[in-house]
Amino acid sequence: EDQVTQSPEALRLQEGESSSLNCSYTVSGLRGLFWYRQDPGKGPEFLFTLYSAGEEKEKERLKATLTKKESFLHITAPKPEDSATYLCAVQAEFSNQFYFGTGTSLTVIP
Amino acid sequence: EAGVTQFPSHSVIEKGQTVTLRCDPISGHDNLYWYRRVMGKEIKFLLHFVKESKQDESGMPNNRFLAERTGGTYSTLKVQPAELEDSGVYFCASSQWAGANVLTFGAGSRLTVL
Known part of the structure; x- marks a missing residue:
């Protein structure tokens, strides 16, 4: 069964x-x-799409990486405006459904 | 470009009543999706339209839920009769293509069933 697990729940x-x-x-x-x-x-706002292991994408202070089993969202020198819930979702081959994780709630304290 | 518009933003109804949620996708987006987030759980797929046709409705919980997209433009999601467990946030999203493409989400319609 297609499944997505995000950690931590809050940061x-x-x-x-x-x-x-x-x-x-x-x-x-x-x-x-x-x-x-x-x-x-x-509603959720799109950040990145990754398609294959080894791929990386960057946007401002965010960098997403992908392996065959997991993805990381690296946040460098975060600012309070980066506070939000970050959601990960996958789309399987031959399916148009997106499977979401429960998200990580990020709070950046000034 | 206008985004995905959903209304109402919040609806409070009693168990057994009917509610209709509406979604206006981005103009030109043939693919329209409904998703739902129940409190504490992940966002889950309900169904997918391509133009006016239901491409995949495997996520619809039961026959109390009816989705339509007449003319391939806006879509409605009716819950009749509503039950307590239907409470949650209903998101609509649209995309140009059904493949690995970006979904643009609306702000959601929060449904509270008392």
Whole structure:
């Protein structure tokens, strides 16, 4: 069964304190792995798509990496505005469904 | 470009009543998805439209849920009769292609069933 597990559930960082969020997945053939950011009261907002092991994508203070079993979202020198819930989702081959993890709630303290 | 629009943003109804949620996707997006997040759980797939056709409705919980997309534009999701366990946030998303493509989500419709 296709499945996504994210850890930790919640993370509190001091401004400037770098860290990583984990997304472990089990999927019958990976079509794509997606990272989304969700702010309170809003829908998920797309950040990255990764397609194959070894791929990396960067955007400002965020960098996403992918292996055959997991993905990491690295946050370098975070700022309070990076506070949000970060969601990981996978799409399996021959399927149009997206399987989401429960997310990591990130709080960056000034 | 207008985003995905959902309404109502919040609906509070009593058990046994009917609620209809509406989603207006991004213009030109043939693919429309409904997802739901029950408190404490992950966002889960409900169904997928390609234009006006239901491509995959394997995630629909039961026959109390009815989704339509007449004319391939906006979509409605009706819950009748609503039960307590239907409470959650219902997200609509759209994309141009059904493959490994970006989903653009709406802000969600929060449903509370008392």
